[in-house]
Amino acid sequence: MENGSNSRLLHAIIKGIRLPNLLLILLFHFLVYIKFFNESDPHIFFLLAASVLVFMAGANLENDLKDLYADRMNRKTNFYHVYRAEFLKILPYVLYGLSLFGFYIFLYRIKMTSWILYFISITILMINYNHILKKMPFLGNFIISLLSMIVIIQLLIFFPASMEAARILVLLGFIIFFVTLNREMLKDLEDRKGDRRAGYYTLATLSPDKTFKIIFFQSVVTLILLSVLILHLQNTYSVLFYVGVFLFQLFILMNLFKLKKSVKTLKNLHKWLIFMGIAGIAVL
Numbered sequence: 001m002e003n004g005s006n007s008r009l010l011h012a013i014i015k016g017i018r019l020p021n022l023l024l025i026l027l028f029h030f031l032v033y034i035k036f037f038n039e040s041d042p043h044i045f046f047l048l049a050a051s052v053l054v055f056m057a058g059a060n061l062e063n064d065l066k067d068l069y070a071d072r073m074n075r076k077t078n079f080y081h082v083y084r085a086e087f088l089k090i091l092p093y094v095l096y097g098l099s100l101f102g103f104y105i106f107l108y109r110i111k112m113t114s115w116i117l118y119f120i121s122i123t124i125l126m127i128n129y130n131h132i133l134k135k136m137p138f139l140g141n142f143i144i145s146l147l148s149m150i151v152i153i154q155l156l157i158f159f160p161a162s163m164e165a166a167r168i169l170v171l172l173g174f175i176i177f178f179v180t181l182n183r184e185m186l187k188d189l190e191d192r193k194g195d196r197r198a199g200y201y202t203l204a205t206l207s208p209d210k211t212f213k214i215i216f217f218q219s220v221v222t223l224i225l226l227s228v229l230i231l232h233l234q235n236t237y238s239v240l241f242y243v244g245v246f247l248f249q250l251f252i253l254m255n256l257f258k259l260k261k262s263v264k265t266l267k268n269l270h271k272w273l274i275f276m277g278i279a280g281i282a283v284l
Contacts, residue, residue, distance in 0.1 A: 012088065016064040017057035024278060025053060025151065031281040032155060036165040044109050048158065051102030052151060055123070058095030062130045065089065067198075096123050110158060122147065137203040138214075141188065145181035149173040164232075168284060171229045175277055178222045179249075182215050183270040190263045212260060219253040237283045245276050 029049035037045055065088065103119040125143065134140030152173040156166050188195065188204035189211055196205045204211045226246045233239045252269050259266050 009088075013061070013091070016061040016088075018060040021060065022053050022056060024275065025049075025056060028152070028278045028281070031278065032152075032169070035281055035284050036161055036169070037155065037159050040159050041109075044106060045159065047102060047106045047109070048155075051099045051106060054095050054102060055099035055126075058092040058099065059126045059130065061088070061095070062092035062127070063134075065092065066130050096127075099123075106158075112158065115157075122150070135200040135202070137201055137206055140202065141181055141184040144184055145177050148180045149177040152176060164234075167232055168229070171225060171232065172277065172281075175222060175225045175229065176274060178218045178225070179270055179273050179277065182218050182222075183267055183274070185211055185215055186263055186267040186270060190267060212257065216253065216256055219249065219256065222249055223253065233284070235284060238280065241280045241283050245273070245280060248273060248276065 026049065029046065029052070033040070033042065033045050100116070100119060100123060104113065104116050107113045107115050107119075126147065129140060129143050133143055152169055155161070156169060161169070185204060188202040189208060192202070192204045192208065195202055203214070223246065226242060226249060230239055230242050230246065233242065248269075252266070252273065256266070
């Protein structure tokens with residue numbers, strides 16, 4: 001019986017930290033290190049990457065804990081009783097603490113310890129997001145998407161990069177921002193029934209039609225950004241790859257309203273779009 005409880009607890013933790021998302025973040029750091037930052041100390045670079053992963057694990061787990069009531073209505077399978085365990089209630093904050101320790105060691109190694117206030121601010125913002133801000137229309141979606149972009153852009157603060165690398169990473173950062181924003185809004189559309197009952201005033205619960213119109217506009221912006229990125233690429237393979245990404249985004253845009261009743265499909269298409277955007281770094 002105890003082994004069954006431990007297995008269920010471990011399953012809940014793996015689900016809560018969203019392991020596939022963490023592996024995608026790790027893949028991003030691995031690819032950008034090879035392509036743009038391979039002259040930097042790998043131990044220092046991946047200390048930052050590991051700290052980001054621990055931070056995101058804590059943020060994802062805290063998010064699931066705060067969504068217990070809504071998720072019981074939105075999901076057929078949930079870990080409500082497992083998540084009530086006292087151990088899991090404190091685990092996100094243990095992970096936040098470990099990530100801040102990792103960030104401080106990283107900053108100490110590069111002699112930029114005053115930047116610890118930046119990471120503390122990000123942690124406070126994430127905790128506020130999980131407790132309050134995600135229940136507000138659009139603001140929660142904007143913040144989580146902004147943090148996704150910051151994971152990319154912050155590398156240019158802490159590591160030297162060429163002008164070409166900086167341009168590409170900034171453009172990728174904005175592309176990931178808008179695709180993540182669309183996906184977060186689609187997740188809210190998918191979950192609006194439970195969110196409404198749980199007292200969440202997301203844009204999707206207030207106006208689904210307006211939400212789709214905003215997603216359409218943001219998809220157009222993403223196409224423009226992809227066009228600019230393609231114009232900055234010099235490698236034939238990278239141009240062909242990101243033209244493929246552009247066409248995939250165009251396909252989503254053209255079928256956005258046709259798939260209005262299949263929000264899960266749209267959400268998964270955006271997840272593939274994020275994966276393609278990151279995987280394309282390999283051919284830059």
